[in-house]
Amino acid sequence: NRRIVLASRPVGAPTSDNFRLETLAKPEPKQGEVLLRTIYLSLDPYMRGRMSDAKSYAEPVALGEVMIGGTVCQVEVSNHPDFAVGEWVLAYNVGWQSYAVSGAEGLLKLGANPSHPSYALGVMGMPGFTAYMGLLDIGAPKAGETIVVAAATGPVGATVGQIGKLKGARVVGIAGGADKCRHAVEVLGFDACIDHKSANFAAELAAACPDGIDVYFENVGGAVFDAVIPLLNTNARIPVCGLISQYNATELPAGPDRLSLLMGLILTKRIKVQGFIIFDDYGHRYGEFEQDMSQWLAEGKIQYREQIEQGLENAPEQLIGLLEGKNFGKLVIQVNQP
Ligand code: NDP
Structure with a gap:
């Protein structure tokens, strides 16, 4: 052993x-x-x-x-x-x-x-369940709204985006590198995917979200969230799922403290920010996910x-x-x- x-x-x-x-x-x-x-x-x-x-x-x-x-x-x-x-x-x-x-x-x-x-x-387990509950219960996207999700080709992000498409939303992914971005658009069916390593990342994200952002599914934090903040619409929802850009950090990022700016925006735009821990908060709803996801997979509606x-x-x-x-x-x- x-x-x-x-x-x-x-x-x-x-x-x-x-x-x-x-x-x-x-x-x-x-x-x-x-x-x-x-x-x-x-x-x-x-x-x-x-x-x-x-x-x-x-x-x-x-x-x-x-x-x-x-x-x-x-x-x-x-x-x-x-x-x-x-x-x-x-x-x-x-x-x-x-x-x-x-x-x-x-x-x-x-x-x-x-x-x-x-x-x-993955898709039929913890990450898929996380995507399903975070997006549908906290993000609650409506048809025609814009969803943004980073780590877009990972098991959580890829599932968030594809469920968003099934619900009629416009989905913009964020991923690291051209191959991942191509995969998000061509295989997963996202409307656009922006490379967060690009020198013009913030401007490219803004161009891909001409109507702003209604649901930002937070997987990464850091520079990606910085670029998202100015694009958030009134009544936007932010399911806070993960902050992977900070997991290895030993101290707060350098630069001015922008917390009061962010809180002001949350107030004036009535933005909902809600964290969740999947099995603690949603364990009792696993059956709903299992039923929908097995059906979507069987119908070829979700790629993995x-x-x-x-x-x-x-x-x-x-x-x-x-x-x-x-x-x-x-x-x-x-x-x-x-
Ligand atoms: P992934 O397989 O997507 O792997 C993580 C990805 O994060 C990387 O491939 C990379 O993608 C991206 N990433 C890493 N560092 C950075 C960075 N500095 N800036 C931007 N992107 C970065 O992981 P999962 O799909 O399994 O998980 C996604 C998120 O969901 C994580 O934050 C995880 O902690 C969270 N999670 C939360 C749960 C909960 O209950 N709240 C349950 C399950 C997951 P790329 O190259 O595209 O940038």
């Missing part, structure tokens, strides 16, 4: 020294337990937060503990009457390791032969791109890259072959 533990807490961007690969004996399940073989490990931006011991909505990973993460596993040995050998499950108690023992609690059954098992980590990398040992480097925008699509590590 191989596992990756948190060796030290990062200051700024994580480095490979913050992780340690360990090899142990394969664990043995007791009565009422199963041995899970990890097939896919999800890498997600929130993992940076769990590496830090700053106070947050969730407990940090302890030093020496296995890194947290969602996994799609197969049952290799079953000592539990409800689980058959070979069956697929979604687990949040396995994390960055190739095998783990689990009780039945916390395992979500995915069936004997799911057509796309890894989708449970994954980046599947091989080998547990490569997870640290891939997570470090994710925080710098190196991934293109939902980042997944293939830990074992099915």
